[in-house]
Amino acid sequence: MTTGSIIALDIVIAVLAAASWLAAGATAATTALSAAGVSEPADTADHGRAGTASRRRLAIGLAVVAVIAILARVVTTIVLIRAGWWFAAEKVLIAGPLALAALLVAGPRVVRWVKGGRPPVVALLFAGYAQTAAVLVTVLHGYPVSSAAVLLAFGGVGGATMVTWRLAGPPPGRAVSRAPVVVTVAVITAGLVLVVAQRPAPAVPHAHGSVAEPAVAEPTRRFTLTAGTATVRADGREIEAWAFNGQVPGPPLTATVGDVLEVTLRNRDIDRGVTLHWHGYDVPNSQDGVPGVTQAAVLPGEEFVYRFQADQAGTYWYHTHAVSDIGVRKGLYGALVVQPSGTQVRDPAARGTGIEVIVPVHTLDGRSLPEAVEDTADAGTPVRLRLINTDSTTHRYALTGAAFRVAAVDGVDLNRPSALLNTAVLIPAGGRYDLTFTAPATPVGLFVDGRVVWSTGPVAVPPQAWPVLDLLTYGGSVPNPLPRADREFTLVLDRGLDMHGFLPRYAHTVNGAADPDIAPQVVRSGESVVFTIVNRSLVVHPWHLHGHHVLVLSRDGERARGSPLLLDSFDVRPGEVWKVAFRADNPGMWANHCHNLAHADQGMILHLLYG
Amino acid sequence: MRKALVVVTTVLLAVFVFQFVFAAVGAFTRPAGDGAYLLHSVTGMAIIPALCVLTVLFAVLARAPGRVVGMTVIPLGLVILQALIAMLANSFTDASGSSTTLSLIIGGLHAFNGIIAVHVVVGVLREAQKLPVPGSVLTGTTT
Numbered sequence: 108m109t110t111g112s113i114i115a116l117d118i119v120i121a122v123l124a125a126a127s128w129l130a131a132g133a134t135a136a137t138t139a140l141s142a143a144g145v146s147e148p149a150d151t152a153d154h155g156r157a158g159t160a161s162r163r164r165l166a167i168g169l170a171v172v173a174v175i176a177i178l179a180r181v182v183t184t185i186v187l188i189r190a191g192w193w194f195a196a197e198k199v200l201i202a203g204p205l206a207l208a209a210l211l212v213a214g215p216r217v218v219r220w221v222k223g224g225r226p227p228v229v230a231l232l233f234a235g236y237a238q239t240a241a242v243l244v245t246v247l248h249g250y251p252v253s254s255a256a257v258l259l260a261f262g263g264v265g266g267a268t269m270v271t272w273r274l275a276g277p278p279p280g281r282a283v284s285r286a287p288v289v290v291t292v293a294v295i296t297a298g299l300v301l302v303v304a305q306r307p308a309p310a311v312p313h314a315h316g317s318v319a320e321p322a323v324a325e326p327t328r329r330f331t332l333t334a335g336t337a338t339v340r341a342d343g344r345e346i347e348a349w350a351f352n353g354q355v356p357g358p359p360l361t362a363t364v365g366d367v368l369e370v371t372l373r374n375r376d377i378d379r380g381v382t383l384h385w386h387g388y389d390v391p392n393s394q395d396g397v398p399g400v401t402q403a404a405v406l407p408g409e410e411f412v413y414r415f416q417a418d419q420a421g422t423y424w425y426h427t428h429a430v431s432d433i434g435v436r437k438g439l440y441g442a443l444v445v446q447p448s449g450t451q452v453r454d455p456a457a458r459g460t461g462i463e464v465i466v467p468v469h470t471l472d473g474r475s476l477p478e479a480v481e482d483t484a485d486a487g488t489p490v491r492l493r494l495i496n497t498d499s500t501t502h503r504y505a506l507t508g509a510a511f512r513v514a515a516v517d518g519v520d521l522n523r524p525s526a527l528l529n530t531a532v533l534i535p536a537g538g539r540y541d542l543t544f545t546a547p548a549t550p551v552g553l554f555v556d557g558r559v560v561w562s563t564g565p566v567a568v569p570p571q572a573w574p575v576l577d578l579l580t581y582g583g584s585v586p587n588p589l590p591r592a593d594r595e596f597t598l599v600l601d602r603g604l605d606m607h608g609f610l611p612r613y614a615h616t617v618n619g620a621a622d623p624d625i626a627p628q629v630v631r632s633g634e635s636v637v638f639t640i641v642n643r644s645l646v647v648h649p650w651h652l653h654g655h656h657v658l659v660l661s662r663d664g665e666r667a668r669g670s671p672l673l674l675d676s677f678d679v680r681p682g683e684v685w686k687v688a689f690r691a692d693n694p695g696m697w698a699n700h701c702h703n704l705a706h707a708d709q710g711m712i713l714h715l716l717y718g
Numbered sequence: 719m720r721k722a723l724v725v726v727t728t729v730l731l732a733v734f735v736f737q738f739v740f741a742a743v744g745a746f747t748r749p750a751g752d753g754a755y756l757l758h759s760v761t762g763m764a765i766i767p768a769l770c771v772l773t774v775l776f777a778v779l780a781r782a783p784g785r786v787v788g789m790t791v792i793p794l795g796l797v798i799l800q801a802l803i804a805m806l807a808n809s810f811t812d813a814s815g816s817s818t819t820l821s822l823i824i825g826g827l828h829a830f831n832g833i834i835a836v837h838v839v840v841g842v843l844r845e846a847q848k849l850p851v852p853g854s855v856l857t858g859t860t861t
């Protein structure tokens with residue numbers, strides 16, 4: 108079982124324990140009530156007594172289920188500790204003591220009940236509250252364990268128990284009841300005070316244009332992209348979209364290494380503003396297109412001119428970074444392809460030496476783009492498919508009819524990629540893979556999530572059961588001594604309650620905080636930086652650092668053994684721990700975020716800056 | 719307050735019924751675009767929890783017996799559980815987001831839990847209607 112499924116299983120077990128305690132308490136309460144003669148319909152006395160006995164058995168059975176669930180949770184917690192303390196911290200420090208208290212309080216009383224004592228209604232419900240608090244801590248604010256979470260969990264359990272006591276239990280003596288009330292109120296108050304006081308310092312004020320950047324030569328490739336609302340046709344339907352130059356995707360921008368690109372961005376009528384971010388292209392900071400960080404959003408009627416040297420060959424894409432979740436989803440994206448220098452002809456297909464196909468996959472208002480294309484390829488023709496995932500979720504690609512190689516990932520060529528057959532590849536949100544193969548005489552087909560997008564003839568849908576390529580063991584390794592880390596950061600990805608202004612929200616968090624409250628990461632120029640990225644949530648987070656490619660060191664403690672992987676977008680699945688390294692060689696202030704743009708929108712974005 | 723409790727519980731029941739309709743709207747919207755389940759999730763994560771809290775509040779204010787107050791807490795717990803189940807179901811989908819057997823089973827629990835919640839709300843409504851009307855001859859249990 109993967110750590111990810113253990114995380115989910117652990118929550119399922121914890122919920123089962125909580126539900127069992129609570130149901131046991133509620134069932135015990137009905138037996139207590141009928142024993143007291145309350146609300147029991149005037150049935151025959153025998154019938155009532157039999158019902159009480161069976162409900163007593165049911166309650167005791169539920170308590171036994173709860174105990175078993177707690178024991179099972181001990182096992183899942185130990186497994187999670189072994190996967191990494193991040194996954195288990197709050198389970199050991201908060202859920203553990205709460206579960207123990209539940210066992211110690213409810214256990215002996217249930218035993219006494221079995222021997223003929225009174226139904227322990229309040230004790231069982233207390234156990235239920237304790238276990239519920241344990242679940243809520245994991246789900247609402249698991250890591251890092253905070254004293255506020257501890258106080259609120261313990262205070263909440265105390266408060267709920269006292270209310271129950273008043274409503275259902277035997278009335279406590281006046282002298283006894285006051286002290287716990289005062290303590291509980293004090294604990295909850297202290298917890299709330301800490302929640303307010305402990306909010307991390309807000310991010311460093313966004314200053315742009317402060318970094319001295321080398322001057323760029325005269326442009327050799329000029330483009331103009333005009334953003335505006337447009338009605339586009341997709342899948343035979345008219346869709347209200349946001350488009351560059353009236354088309355979705357926007358026009359592909361092509362260049363050759365050595366070119367200087369000048370792209371004029373105009374905004375016709377996108378009220379919330381647009382920018383251009385060159386995804387995976389490590390441009391100087393001022394050209395990165397992050398509103399509020401490297402530039403102001405371009406509002407209707409305004410324009411912004413981007414200018415940068417094309418010095419990396421490969422497959423990239425551009426998209427708006429202003430209200431990026433909505434903007435990209437609605438269609439503000441396009442491909443950026445840079446050919447290696449020496450390639451004078453910009454459309455290799457026109458040279459007759461090979462076929463190049465750009466496949467930017469996108470979901471536009473529920474419809475999958477691009478529409479299927481049937482091509483012709485003479486046997487022996489070299490083919491390069493440039494796959495781009497512009498969605499916020501992972502897509503599964505499968506090529507049938509030919510052995511292929513993954514020649515490049517995220518624009519960077521792989522070392523000695525081996526030929527693959529009947530193998531699927533998973534491309535993370537924002538990621539790009541170049542697949543190359545030599546066209547056979549028989550048809551070839553490219554499928555995305557089982558839908559054909561490009562083919563050279565009639566082909567059958569590849570089976571779902573194909574194995575998935577693991578890049579960490581693909582291609583030839585290069586003996587590269589790892590640089591010593593000058594600086595290390597750990598990013599623990601999760602969900603949690605967060606105050607967004609005055610509104611609480613269920614945010615996607617990094618180290619327990621959500622944008623704009625995540626402390627920025629400060630590095631110095633020239634340093635070798637290592638990120639440890641831990642996903643303790645239930646969903647995949649495609650990580651994307653702007654301005655740099657990162658070298659993958661290891662995943663879940665296992666070193667990358669294949670070709671060196673220089674990525675800008677990589678899926679950190681639930682329960683995974685990735686270690687990646689990069690050289691701080693591009694000064695400025697960079698967004699560092701999840702490329703599931705809805706997640707970024709809900710807090711999962713922080714900044715890396717050079718100090 | 720008894721009347722308020724009856725009204726808010728009735729409204730809660732009605733919204734619950736609509737919630738099943740909204741789920742069906744989500745399931746049968748073609749294409750399954752961005753907003754297919756929007757109504758369902760807004761209702762489930764904002765309107766229903768708020769109504770549940772109101773039910774508890776009015777039950778306490780109506781000085782309902784502890785058993786009835788306890789019953790009004792159950793829908794709130796089930797609704798929180800409901801959101802958790804939906805999250806867990808999504809977490810068991812495969813790498814490209816397609817459903818798996820396990821995610822479908824957990825998704826089924828989501829529907830099952832919803833049905834239980836409706837039954838509990840019906841129970842709460844019955845109890846609320848049974849509460850003694852203030853000033854009537856039946857006010858035997860108040861102290």
Ligand SMILES: [Cu+2]
Nearest residue numbers: 648701703706
């Ligand atoms: Cu994410």
